[in-house]
Amino acid sequence: MSERRSSQALKEFISETEEILGGLNLDVVRLADSLETGESDPDLINGIFRGAHSIKGLAGMFGFDDLAQLAHSMENLLDGLRLGRVPFSQQLVDTLFAAIDGLVRLVNGKSDDEQFTFDLTPILEQIGSAAAAAAETAADPLTRLGIDAAILNVLTEYEEHRLLENVRKGRRIYLVKVDFDLSCFDQELAELTDHLKARGEVISTLPSVGDSGDRISFQILFGSECETSEVRTLAGRDDLQLTLCGDVRPEPVSAGPVALAQEPPAVGEAGTASPEPLAEEAGGTVRSISRTVRVDIDKLDLLMNIVGELVLSKGAIANIADQLRSNGVAELGAELSKATRGLERRLDELQKGVMDVRMVPVGQLFEKMTRIVRRVSNEQGKKVALDIRGAETELDKLIIEDVSDPLMHIIRNAIDHGLETPEERLAVGKSEKGSIRLWASQKGNHVVIEVHDDGRGIDPAAVRRKAVARGLVRPDQELSLDEIYDLLFMPGFSTRDEVSDLSGRGVGMDVVKNNIAELSGMIEIKSDVGGGTSMIITLPITLAIIKALIVRIREKTYAIPINSVLETLMLDSAMIRTIECREVIELRETTIPLLRLNSVFGLQRTAADAATAPQDERLFVAIVGLADKRIGFVVDELLGQQDVVIKSLGKTLSFVKGIAGAAELGNQQTILVLDVAGLIGEALRSESSLHV
């Protein structure tokens, strides 16, 4: 079965790579066309760079080292071109064609036989020499600007690139020196840069010590079309020094980082370089074949919010329709109801569509992790095989971004502290090479990411000893295995005297846990001494808009995200049993602890409530679950299901326990959304504290 899945994955890989290669080929043909003018389109170069980069990532995930290596060296060459270190020449174009040919040959070969490869040395050498030869001949365009080395030295590679871009566009580069009072420099500086940005680009801002202790000066590198006098007016202040750096203006062909270098074509694959007669008028037909658009996630958030608001408006209209029907305008009311249902269906589709756009495969995230695994394992002198599965599992882009730091640290810990050194592994009869599994899978409305190492595992006795020594638990305290693992997530578990052994796992694990909790996710540990450790992260697929179960607790209304509600029950209070001071119910031979939300939130029973609801009332219980944890929330009434858009409570209220955010109901009422993961954690913790 796994063979079939891998052959399916390979097929997808081949088709995606072929698609990218097709695009690359066209792009390089277009690039070759622009050799005549010597002006290459930076977007085109960036596109080719990204193509090579994607192939590298894909190939790396499939373990096709030859393909990854070739794509990588091609990417390097393009990076040089992009950053102006490599001149734009016939030799370069020829080399790019040769590289693409090599990639095509490898991909075609691998579609028949995964093991296919051929000697890449000639192509790699050609690429290497194009990059190296070029680096020597290319004059550093930055030195011609006459900018002080002190400033050039603090530019990050990206800022250098921006500077070059500005030069390439023929903008003037200004050095603006200004100084401010230390107490309010940021507002004044922001004001100044805002003014400047209106007519150009602020490339870099270098602070330096002011004339006196309470002043601070800045040197701002500014690229703009404007004349010196215009910049002065633009800045809106006269206390600044303005210098025009070098004269980089009209030098259309020979200047600029991507100037045409007249060099003989390289030997080898030069034949492929003759550009197809894609004349300017035919240019329209070879426009980007890419069918993807990069979109700022904020724009999607905005769309999602609008969809959310529309859903609320629809709810309001449905209310009006109901009122019409009950107020004797039955016919109109029914019409309106019908129209509303039509609207509802379309809104559903719209919502699904927008959601779909936000979804990206976790493969993007895993690709980053492959680099980290490689680097950390080299650093530690450990041999690691990375096994990635479920890279196609989709997750909200925002969650992918936010989970990447925690995941990175979990993987680092797994290699640092989980895996043994090759010698240690051999000594205990394991294979020299450790294995890290990075698996993702979808489980209902959640995505589970598992990081497993086959290392030494976590010794519960050692953790316990340590926690006792730190005063985190009492020596006589009974702890279940899960509770022991939970100690690893406690702040301050790790200490300086034992950083090198298992305690290292504790460093930052509390932060990792909090970060995952902020995403309404959960992290669990499973470990087997000598056999390895699994860190299992469960995350909701999206956070933007959710279906919620609306419940009443005393007079307050709350929302429970429906993706964590397994079922709802109405039960007699007689069915509740008490075990070790905990209320539980038996449900299909499982004991489920109950959590009375009224006591969690300190809501008192009102006199009216007490009158209408005697002690032996019927209770409503929402069974919620996350990963393999189950718990029943006791509430006073189940009010129904509704789509809600969760809004964060903001930093000031982030300390409030048990609440994930606020949501608006259709009738302008704002309600609080329960933090299921937090409440489950809290409930299980208080359970353990009762084990005295």
Next chain:
Amino acid sequence: MTQKILIAEDSPTMRSLIVSTISAMGDYEIIEAANGFEALRILPREKVDLIITDINMPDINGLELVSFIRNNENYRQTPLFIISTEGSERDREKGLALGANAYLVKPFAPDRLQALIREYLS
């Protein structure tokens, strides 16, 4: 007297990871700056014993901060580490050339950071 460590890092996650790594070592006073400007404001007010900075920050970059610190009489001798994302070799070289005492790549190894802190603050 408790030694003070200034952390300039715009990512709250990374900042808290650094803080938790340092807190695990014992008694240091940690001052957090969410960007370069905050760091610039804190420096003259507090006598810090060690500075840890990111490279890519929204206002000034970490290299600029390093340059500022190394060109300033008051902080010239203060140990300074850069912690940056898997970045370019050039950024690393520049950082060290400007006078940073160490360059760590995210995800940094906690014990490596702890060892460095011990080395420079003993």
